[in-house]
Amino acid sequence: MKSIVRFIFFICVFSLFNFATCKYGFKDVSPIPAEVKTFRVQTLQNRAQYVNTQLAPSLTEKLKQKIIGTTRLRQTNNDDAHYDISGYVSQYFTSTVSITGNTSTGNRLTVGFHLIFKNTLDDKKNFEADLVRTYDFNGSQTIADVGISLTPIMVSDLADEVFNKIFSNW
Numbered sequence: 001m002k003s004i005v006r007f008i009f010f011i012c013v014f015s016l017f018n019f020a021t022c023k024y025g026f027k028d029v030s031p032i033p034a035e036v037k038t039f040r041v042q043t044l045q046n047r048a049q050y051v052n053t054q055l056a057p058s059l060t061e062k063l064k065q066k067i068i069g070t071t072r073l074r075q076t077n078n079d080d081a082h083y084d085i086s087g088y089v090s091q092y093f094t095s096t097v098s099i100t101g102n103t104s105t106g107n108r109l110t111v112g113f114h115l116i117f118k119n120t121l122d123d124k125k126n127f128e129a130d131l132v133r134t135y136d137f138n139g140s141q142t143i144a145d146v147g148i149s150l151t152p153i154m155v156s157d158l159a160d161e162v163f164n165k166i167f168s169n170w
Contacts, residue, residue, distance in 0.1 A: 032071060032167070035121055039073045040081035048092035048112070052147045055111070055154060056089050062159040071167065084118040085166065090130065094143050097136060104139035109146055111135070113158050117166055131161045 041064045046056040063085070068075060073083065091112030098106035112132045119125035133154065137146045 032073065033121070036082045036119075037074060038076045038078075038081045039067055039071075039083040039085065040076055040078070041067070042084070042086040044086070044113075045088035046092075047088045047090055050092045050143065052089075052092055052151060054147075054151050055092070058151060058155045059089075059113075059158055062155045063162055066159050066163050070163070080120065082119065082121050083166070084120060085115070085162070086118075087113055087115040087162075090114045091132065094146075096139070098139070106139050107137055107141070107146075109135045109137060109143065109150065111154055111158065113162065115162055115165060129165055131158065131165065133157050133161070 041060055044056045044060045044063075046052070064075060067073060089111065091110055094107045094109050096104045096106070097108045098104070110132060111134075112130060115127075115129045115131060117125075117127050117129075135146070135150050135154065137150070
């Protein structure tokens, strides 16, 4: 009797694992419509009160390269681009996040970007968005020093965020 119960149990467990499936997918990525063929990234501006001179030009180039390398879209500089991307660095400032005695021991750099996206084939898809990233750093460092060391990270982070805002449903 015990062997029959074990056999039935074994068959049930075997059937469960044999026929069970797990399926997942990424539904948040918006497919680019077939009629969209070109994009233009206008030279991004820097309108922040404090200007990191490398940030806007580096972000412009990084965003172009990300779109070229990740999508099938062709870059153009014409006004008739299907996706027209522009924007500006809107915030670039530091704030103190920790103090020991009378000395700042930790600061935070806040970088904001205002994105303007135009879909020339479908005006309903146009939007503007504000994207903000923060970076903590040692209180003994100056904003100039931090700007130099963090610019590549800021450019990468902001390019990813702009790309995700345009090409996915995040």
